[in-house]
Amino acid sequence: MSAAEKIELKSIGFVKTKAIGKEVKDKGNVSEIVFREDLAEALEGIEDFSHLFVIFWMHEISKEERETMKVHPRGRSDMPLLGAFATRTPHRPNPIGLTVVELLKVEGNVVTIRGLDAFDGTPVLDIKPFDKWDMVEDARVPEWWMKLDKEKLGKRGISK
Numbered sequence: 001m002s003a004a005e006k007i008e009l010k011s012i013g014f015v016k017t018k019a020i021g022k023e024v025k026d027k028g029n030v031s032e033i034v035f036r037e038d039l040a041e042a043l044e045g046i047e048d049f050s051h052l053f054v055i056f057w058m059h060e061i062s063k064e065e066r067e068t069m070k071v072h073p074r075g076r077s078d079m080p081l082l083g084a085f086a087t088r089t090p091h092r093p094n095p096i097g098l099t100v101v102e103l104l105k106v107e108g109n110v111v112t113i114r115g116l117d118a119f120d121g122t123p124v125l126d127i128k129p130f131d132k133w134d135m136v137e138d139a140r141v142p143e144w145w146m147k148l149d150k151e152k153l154g155k156r157g158i159s160k
Contacts, residue, residue, distance in 0.1 A: 011123035012039055013109070015056065015116065027115045030104065033124050040109040047106045051130035054116055057123045058095035065091040079144050097122075100130055 017024070017031035033054065035043065046052070068091040073079040084092045101113040111127070141149075 009057075009125055011057065011125060012036060012127075013124045015118045015120060015122040015124060017116070017118070017120045020120075024117050024119055027117075029116065030112060030114050031116050031118070033111045033113065033116075033127070035109040035111065035124075037109055043106055043109070043111065046111070046127070046129065047103070049103055049129040049131070052101055052103050052111075052113065053128045053130055053134075054097075054099050054101055054113070054118070054124060055126040055128070056097045056099075056118050057125055058090045058097050058118070059122055060119060061090050061092075061095035066093055066095060068092075073144060074148060079148070096125070 013033050013035035015031055016034050017029060019026065019029045019031065023029065068089075069084055070081050071084055071087055071089045071091060072081055073087050073089075090097070097118060099116055099118070101115040104112040104114055106112075
């Protein structure tokens with residue numbers, strides 16, 4: 001398989017949320033993932049986990065945005081100009097989103113979660129349970145990232 005070979009995916013469901021615009025970034029938002037009926041049995045046992053990784057397709061990213069290879073983190077010109085893969089920008093060749101969410105409940109083919117930063121109707125590609133093996137004790141991040149994190153915590157009234 002070459003790097004240029006086409007990969008085909010089929011969504012397993014879609015996001016259902018009332019959040020619009022920038023509200024989507026609020027980690028307190030409760031939303032649902034409505035799974036395809038034929039996949040409902042694949043959810044068996046997922047309720048025993050407190051958190052999940054949700055992998056989704058950011059369907060509102062335009063073709064032009066997908067061709068953006070360098071960005072300033074958070075669109076801020078006071079941050080360094082970096083390759084898209086060195087940031088969390090949605091502007092990337094394959095606009096795949098990844099978010100850790102809190103699992104609230106499972107009812108049939110509907111999973112209710114908190115903290116998903118995806119728009120209503122977003123196709124979901126996969127979910128995976130989060131566990132302690134996904135933790136990294138000595139993660140390293142660049143200085144610009146620490147500055148953004150400190151600002152974010154300051155806005156919440158949290159000090160490190």
